[in-house]
Amino acid sequence: MTKTDMNIFDSLESEVRSYCRDFPTVFNKAKGHKLWDENGKEYIDFFSGAGALNYGHNDPKMKEKLIEYIADDGITHSLDKATTAKAEFIQKFNDVILKPRKLDYKMMFPGPTGTNAVESALKLARKVKGRTDIISFTKGFHGMTIGSLSVTGNASKRKGAGVPLNHSVTMPYDSFVDEQDTIPYIERYLEDSGSGVDIPAAMIVETVQGEGGINAASFEWLKKIDELCKKWDILLIVDDIQAGIGRTGTFFSFEQAGIEPDIVCLSKSLSGYGLPFAVTLFRPELDIWSPGEHNGTFRGNNHAFITASAALDYWTDQEFEKSIKKKSEFTLKYLQDIVNKYPELKGTVRGRGLMVGIACENGDVADKVTSECFKRGLVMETAGMDGEVFKLFPAINIDDEALKQGLEIIEESVKSVVKEPVTN
Structure with a gap:
């Protein structure tokens, strides 16, 4: 087999x-918790x-x-038209995830x-409450488009806007x-009318901040945030895109806190297979959208509906x-033993669950650790404002030995x- 010329990149x-700068090889195969590159070298994937x-x-x-779905010429692209694949996912998600959690x-x-x-989520919150502002939190990360960047704390990411x-x-x-x-x-x-902060439409929070440093x-604290939102008639948005789908131990990361957000954002592992897929969940009374008021060409990814439905079998x-x-x-x-x-x-x-890491003295130390891991056959990234945390994201179904x-x-x-x- 002809190997890829790295110069093409x-x-x-x-x-x-x-990421290709951190992991300087060409990957060509993956299975379970493992990756292989074109040289046949095997890696354990703690990046997922x-x-x-x-x-x-x-x-x-x-x-x-x-x-099986592709072989049977199942619908691939459907915008928001009704399809069998979408109906099956909606029903199964409700039965397996939502109903048991009430x-x-x-x-x-x-x-x-x-x-x-x-x-x-931001658009809906503003529409429902008729207010402009959103409260977000230090070191939070919520995405790279303009609205999401406006509630993201990372200065370098914000600068890119x-x-x-x-x-x-x-x-x-x-504890900031x-x-x-x-x-x-x-x-x-x-509560202070002289603070210069208007009552917002919503607060958006990650229960565990991923990019911000685990x-x-x-x-x-999460319960108190929920109470504040209720007291001041503010919608609570939980961004569960990275911390959800079992990453912190339960399907939703907020379950152990005993709160029920008004709006929940899911994506990343929702499809179970790495296929692009996102869902915004919200209380029924907030559903005041007009048809087509928010849309997108690729919101009907039926291949993702299929794998997401299969993934729910785990739960x-x-x-x-x-x-x-x-x-x-x-x-x-x-x-903890390593630190000691x-x-x-x-x-x-x-961190929490299998969304954990070690914060080092500085980013140079964390970078050296992840580089050494890569040489030894482990893929792992850094997080934090200065990349000072090496971050573990093993598959949640990885076997104990691996x-x-x-x-x-x-x-x-x-x-x-x-x-x-x-040295610094």
Whole structure:
């Protein structure tokens, strides 16, 4: 087999590419928790498509259903026309996910990606409340389109917009300032008519911030945010695009906090197979859209409906969620042991479930760890404002042996890095 010339990417693809710089090889095969490159080298995947592959690569049951559907000339593209594939997903999602959790949501298919879900949520909140502003939180990330960027905290991402990003107010996330409770600060702005902050249409929050550095809000803080929203007639939007679909231990990341958001944004692993797919969920009384008021050419991705329906089979077995919890506890303990064994790392364990990482002294240290991991056959990325956190996103159905093997590679890599003095 002729191998790909890496120069083709340098000469013809835009400089905007990023992940290929961190993982300098050409991948050509994937299965479960593994990746292979054209040289035949095998990698354990602790990246999982930035959270788009929570069930791993090419899940056999999903693949079987998809191939069968394609072979039978099933509808591929349908905009928002009614199709058998869409009907089956809607019914199954309601039966398997919403009803058992006593959640009453309408489903909206806004377009194929997470930022489409966020844009529709912001638009709906403003339409319902007749207000302009949205409160977002420090270090939050919600997408790369203009509306989503306006509620994103990352300065470098915001700069890419090229225009002023308006109609949003940033408030401190949980423990943003020296582990302090930020709720009184936020409420003071809401109750003081001289604060310069108008009552917003909505607050948008991630229960665990992914790109922001694997910052996990406490359940108590999330409950207080929910209470604030109810008190001030503000809609609560939970962006569950990365933290949802089992990544933090339960299907929705907010379940353990005991809250029911007004609007929920889902994407990434919703299709189960890496196919573009997004859903915006909201309470039925908020459904005041006019037909076609928000639309998109590719909101009817029927291949994604097929694999998403198959993925829901995992959630019909209560043991599946228990297995995620078990893996999460093992992973958390292993990472804490690394931090304790290698104090030179100056590390702090962060996150929840299988959305975890270690915050290092600086971005140089985290980069060196992920680079060493890659050399040893583990794919893992960094997160945080300065890339100071190395971030673990193993498949939530990874087997115990592979999980341990991946964690051992991380420990070997950390050991290799801290043996050498690290300079800023």
